Amino acid sequence: MTTSDVAQGDKNARPLSLSGHVGFDSLPHQLVNKSTCQGFCFNILCIGETGIGKSTLMDTLFNTNFENFESSHFEPKVKLRAQTYDLQESNVRLKLTIVNTVGFGDQMNKQESYQHVVDYIDTQFESYLQEELKIKRSLHNYHDSRIHACLYFIAPSGHSLKSLDLVTMKKLDSKVNIIPVIAKADTISKSELHKFKIKIMSELVSNGVQIYQFPTDDETVSKINTAMNGILPFAVVGSSEEVKIGNKMVKARQYPWGVVQVENENHCDFVKLREMLICVNMEDLREQTHTRHYELYRRCKLEEMGFTDTNPESKPVSLQETYEAKRHEFLGDLQRREEEMRQMFVQRVKEKETELKEAERELQGKFEQLKRLHSEEKSKLDEKRRSLEDEINTFSKKKTAAELLQGQSFNTNANLKKDKDRKKAPNDQGLVRVIIENTVLHTKQKYNLFDGQQYIDIQDVFNCPISELVVLPGCLECSLLNGISDNVWKLDLNLFNFNSADSRIYIFACLLKNMLFTTSVYYIA
C-alpha cells in the first residue's frame, strides 16, 4: 500500500483542527488487522561456508526445529536451497522462507561462488517484476519471494575478512540488506572480538561495502538502533540444546570449561540480533527491499530493455508509448526480414527457372538433332526401298517376258496340271502339301509336310547355289530364311499363313546375281 508522505506537509492541503472525535485514529489498527488476516512474508538468505552454523542459528532464532540436514563439503557448485515454513505466534502468521547457500566456499576455485547467489536474488526480483507488469495481476495475493535480509556469516578467524567475503558482499550490497554476523563467536575472546569487529567494519568501509543500517529516523526506535549500529557485526552463538543453569533450562553450549549461554548478553550478541532482526526492524527490512533494492533492479532492467521516461527530445514518454514504439519497430523488422526472404526466394526461383530453360533448350536442340538424323536415315532407307522396288519391277518385267516365252510351249500342260491339282484339293488330315513349281526348270516337286516338318530346301528346287532370294508376297525379309551364311536356303513354311486353296508365293532366286528365276509355291491344304 502506498500512501503519500503526509508528514512532509503537502502544499495542496491545509492543516485543520477537529472539533470532536472523528475516529480515524483507528486507521492503523484497521490496516494492521487486514495484514494480520493476510499474514506476513519474510525471506532470509544465509550465506556462509559449510559448517559455520547457519542452520543452527536459524533454529535458535526462531525457536524451532527446521528440518535440516548436513551438507557435504564436496559440492561442485554453489547451490541455493530454499525452504518455506509457516510459523504462528499469537495471532500473527508468518510465512518464513530460509534460503541457505550449499557449498559456499568449498570449491577450489571460488570465482563463481557469488554469481549463483546474485542470480538467485535477481530471479526473485524478476518474478515480482513480471507479476507487476502483467495485465491481469494479483499482487496482493502474490507470494513475495524477494530476499528481505541477508545474514552473512563471517568465520571467526579473529584476523580480518577473507577476500571471498569482501567480494561477495560488494556484489550483494546493492541488491539486498546485508547484516554481517560473526559465527561461532564462542571461539573468540572478548578482546580479540572487539579488535575483530573494528577490523571488519573498517575493511567494509574502505572497500565501499554498504551493509544494512538500522533506521534511526523514528524516535521510538532511533536510540536503540543507533546503539546497535555501533555493535555490528553481531557475534553470535547458536544452539538448540538446553542446559540446566540454576533452576532453569536455557539454550546453551556445554564445554568442559564452562557453559556458553546463547541468550546471555554478556556471552554473545544473539539476543541483540534477534531484537534487531525480528522485533524491531522486520518491517523496515521488508520496506527497504521493496522501495530501494527492488526499485533499483526494476529501473536497471527497464532501462536495459530500452524503456526511458523521456525520449531524446527530453519530452516525457510513457512506458506504453515506448512499448508500442518497440513493438512497432519489432514488427517492422519482421516485415523487412520477410520481404528480404521473399525477394531471395523469388530470385532463386528465377535462377532455377533460367537453368531449367537452358536445359530445356539443350534438350530441344538434341531432340531436333536426333530427329534430323532420323529423318535423314529414313529418307536414305526410303531411297533404298525405292531402288529396290525398281529392281523388283524390272525383274518382274523380265519374268513376265520369260514366262511368255515358256507359256507358249507348256501352256496347255501347265493348265491341265494346275486344274488337276486343284481338284485334288481338300486334304483333311491336317497335312500341308506343298507343290513347288520351278518355272525355269519346268519341274514340279511335291512335298508333304506334316507337323514338324517345315522347311523346304530351295536349292533343291533350283539345283544350284543361290546368292539372293526374294520372296513375295509381303514383308518377308531374308531373315526368314535360315542358313544364309551357309548358302543353304530353307523356306520356313510355317511363317506363311496359308489359308486358301490357291495360295501362292513367288520366290525369285537370283543365281549368282546373274539371272532371275522364279518358283511358284502352291499350298494345298
Added chain:
Amino acid sequence: QAGLADTCSVAQTPGHDLFGYVGIEAVLDQMRRKTMKAGFEFNIMVVGQSGLGKSTLVNTLFKSKVSRKSCSPNYEEKISKTVKLQSVSHVIEEKGVKMKLTVIDTPGFGDQINNENCWEPIVSYVNEQYERYLKEELYVNRKPRIPDTRVHCCVYFLPATGHWLRPIDVEFMKRLGKIVSIVPIIAKADTLTMEERQEFKQRIRQDLKANGIRVYPQTEYDEDPEDRILNDKIRENIPFAVVGTDKEHQVNGNKVLGRKTKWGIIEVENVAHCEFTNLRDLLIRSHLQDLKDVTHNIHYETFRVRRLNESNLTGESEGWREKNRGGE
C-alpha cells in the same frame, strides 16, 4: 519493545511449532508505527443535487470545515450551468494519526433541466485519477510513494422522496458502481417517519437489485465468513438515513449535535433519530481501510486491465495511430 511474555505457538498444519518466544508479533507494532509516520490519504466524493446537505454532512462527518463551501472565502450559492468537479484537501490529525482528506464536490449534478449525461464529467474524473496513478506506476524512475488521488468512496445523496429511485439515480449508480465504491444515503432524512423510512429503504434496495447496481460493501469482495456476516448486517441497513448539522444544542444537560425544530431536537448522533453514526462508523471507523483496498485491488486493477488491453489492441493513445497502421 516486545514484551517477554508467554504465548507459544498454536500448532497449525503445515506450520511449525515454536518452542518459545520469538517476537514475531512485534511486527504488528512496527507496521503500526510506520504507517502512522507515513500518514494516510482518503478521497471522498459527494454527489447529489444542490440543497441536499452535502457540505453539511461532510463537515459533520469530519467534525471540521472540510467542505468547499467552508473553504472558499467568497462563496456564493449559485447553481452552476455544468457539472464541474472541485476538490479540496485538508490534513487532519487525531491521536498521532495524520490523514490527508480530499473532498470532491460535484456542483451542478442533477440541477439542470436536461440532466442527460450529467454523470460523464464524474466518470471521466474518476478514470482520470486512475490514469494518473497508472502513469506514475509505469514510470521507470518511480516515486517511492505514488500520490493517491483516486476516489475511494462516492457518497450518493438520495432525496427523501419516499417513493422509488429516480431515473437519474439509477443511471448514475449503474455507471459509477462499476468503477468506484458507491455508498448511497438518504439525505435530509428528518422528513421521513420511521415507517416511511423503512419502506423507502426497502424499495430502494429492491430497485438497486432490480437494476443490477452494486453498492458498497459489494458481496463479491467479502474475504471470509466473518467479513460476510459483518457486511451482511450493513447491507441489510443501507441506504443509511442521515441528518447533518454542525450546530450544538443542549439536551438533558449534554451538548449534542442536532437540528433544532419547533417540534423537537433531532439528535444527529442518536441512533434512534438517524443513522449518521452508522454511516460514520462504516466510512471512517471500520471500513476506511477496506474502501481504500477495494479501490486499489479491484477498481484500479479493472481499470488497468482495460486500459492496457485497449492500448495493445488498438494502439489508441496520443500520437501512435499513424505508427500502428503498418504493424497490424
